[in-house]
Amino acid sequence: MTIAHDYPQDLDPRVEALVTEVIGRVADKWTMITLEVLTEHGELRFSRIAQLVEGVSQKMLTQTLRQMERDGLVIRTVHPVIPPKVEYRLTDLGFTLAEAFCGVWSWAAHNLERITAARAAFDGRSVD
Known part of the structure; x- marks a missing residue:
């Protein structure tokens, strides 16, 4: 199966490196959840994010x-x-990343039953 790409074949290697780095970081559990929390709740103090x-x-x-x-x-x-009050909020860049990953949440919601069935089938097989 081939996946169609919307980027040129002569892609700047810096872009490729950035995509690899960003995906690795954003795919990190805590980054994804923190991104979601800040998207839903706006500006928050550290303790509230925690x-x-x-x-x-x-x-x-x-x-x-x-x-x-x-x-x-x-x-x-x-x-x-006093005491210092520190707050965090998403930048415009952060919001655009959250929008990009919104598709992952939609995909998961749309495919929940299929994934659950596939996992059950896999777990029900005997492993050689």
Whole structure:
């Protein structure tokens, strides 16, 4: 099976490298969930993100948000109050990435029963 591509054959190798890197990072569980949380809830404090991203450690959430900030996906705002108030929100770039991955959620919803049936069939087979 061949998948049609909408990009030229003489693709800039920097684009290919970026796509590989971004897919690897965004396909990361915590990045995907954090992206979803910020898309749904808007600007949030770190502690609120931690509550909404179930199961993430403080260290992993910190690393995830820093990498998302480095990639231009989130903006970190430090408010000059005591104690310091730090909030995170998606950039326009972050929103466009969230829109791109919205298709994955739609695909999963559309194919849930087929995947569940395939898994049940696989799990029901005897493994040699």
